[in-house]
Amino acid sequence: MTSTPSHPVAARNWASNLTYAAATVVAPRSLDELAEVVRTSARVKALGSRHCFNTIADTDGVHILSSELPAEISIDPGRRIVRASAGLRYGDLAPVLHRERWALANLASLPHISLAGAVATGTHGSGDAVTSLAAAVAGLELLTADGELLTVRRGDPGFEGFVVSLGALGIVTALELDIVPAFEVAQTVYERLPLEAVLDDLDAVTGLGYSVSMFHTWREPDVVDQLWVKRRADAVGALPDEVLGAAKAAVTRHPLPDVSAESCTDQLGAPGPWFARLPHFKLEFTPSNGDELQSEFLVPRRHAVAAIRELRGLAGAVAPLLQVCELRTVAGDDLWLSPAYGTDVLGLHFTWRPDQPGVERLLPAIESALEPLGARPHWGKLFTLDGAAERMPRLYPRWNDFGALRRRLDPRGVFGNGFLARLGL
Known part of the structure; x- marks a missing residue:
């Protein structure tokens, strides 16, 4: 060591x-x-x-x-499960699965993130009918505070509390993930959608593909800059030439205005393997130069239009600090601390300019607007921790059950830190 x-x-x-x-x-x-x-x-x-x-x-x-720990990828076709080392990146796992004609149901925007970190924070991709990355977990292996390995699987008592764990229960060493037969996806971008038309029938827009994302800079509040539609190649029918009057992009696009699309996954309707289309960015490129901050809030789908309208009202304050805002949907799950627990959600994701004091001053206004709609923060991104210990039990019905699970598994607080303390854990 x-x-x-x-x-x-x-x-x-x-x-x-x-x-x-x-x-x-x-x-x-x-x-x-x-x-x-x-x-x-x-x-x-x-x-x-x-x-x-x-x-x-x-x-x-x-x-x-985890870089020096032995790496493992083991596919069980009968159970439709892959067992993989927790420290692997999704971009490392995906090609191995594809070679064996298997796939994960979804991927996040970046394939560069680790399995364990993404699962523990409830990270997600997009799709009306597609759940978060954590919901694909069928089992996990956990090193607990006493140095013993514990394996829990779907169906075990309390399993739903172990998955989105915030790193509070132990060190996850391996994950078992659901897999599906490999499939192809084609990605098409539309430009400049009228916001009000989108809100008039949001379900029709988010239902255009297997995975759909809208990108908005809020510089022109009433215009959605881009709509990215990722559609399975085996889907019935063809995409329309226009969506709400917005035409298909004639060249590949980056979510940020005036930025080269070289690092983005292929577009223009060309089909390709699931792992080369579902993320927004290619594994072989550094995601960006790191000059950004991120926040995300996930609201119940029934409040999606109201949430976007609230954000529209804050556009003047948001736009100067914003690089781009992404709107996308996630199907609900039963994981205790998942932002999609018990409900389908819309994620409002903010990629900020690297001005942390400015972002931290703005966040309370965004949270004040969205929390009455049941917004839950993404665990790995910036949100206001002041008062979080009082807010979280209201947002997560199984919060106290998770607290009891944590106390049982880690009575001496080995995996605790200041972040968890401020959450009331």
Whole structure:
């Protein structure tokens, strides 16, 4: 096992808006070494692809890197399950599945994120009928505070509390994920949709494809800049030439205005493998230069139009700090701390300019507008922690059950940190 107090890989998160506080960084080479670190440490956190914008993964104790642990990908065709090491990126897993003619039902915008980190924070892709990445978890292997491995699977008592865990229950070492037969997707972009027409029939717009995203800079509040439709190649019928008067883009587009689309997955209606179309960005490119911050709030689908109208009312304050806002849908699930728990949702995702003080000043206004509509924050992105301990039990019906599960699994608070404390955990 290697150990250093100032490991350069772990010093900062991807966006460089956070310097980690860990006193020590270790990279275990085996599960036995990992267990020994956990058993002998007062505070421990696993560190994945570092694509979180807040301190959810921070610790003042030991940061654990998974880069040296043995990698595993094992497909069980009979159960339609793949078992994979938790530290792998989705972009590493997807081509292996595709070679064996299997797929995951959905992927996030970036294939660069780790399995465990995405699942623990409820990260998602898009699609009216497609659930979050976490909802694909059929089982997981967890190293608990006593250094023992615990395996839980769908159907076990309390399983729904283990999946979106915020890193509070232990170190996830492996995941079992549902798989489906491989499929192809074609991606088409439409430009400049009238917002009011979209809101008049939001279901028709989000139902155009398997996965649909709208991008809005809010510089022209009444115009949606782009509509990205990802449609299965085996879908019946063809996409229209226009959507609400908006024509198909004649060239490939990046979600941000005037930015090269070289890093984006192929568009213009050309079909390709699921893993080369469902993300917005290609694995072989760095996602961006990191000069951004992110927030996201997910509202019940029944309040989607009202939420967008609330955001329209804040456009003047939002636009100066914003790079782009993405609107997309996620199907509901039964995972206790999933932002889509118990309801289909619309995600309102903000990619901000790298002005954290400005963003933090603006967030309370956005949250005040959206929380009466039941908005839940994405766990890995920026949101207001003041008062969170009072808000979360109102937003998550199983919040107290999760708290009890955490106390049972981690009585000495090995996996705790300041972020969890401010949530009331």
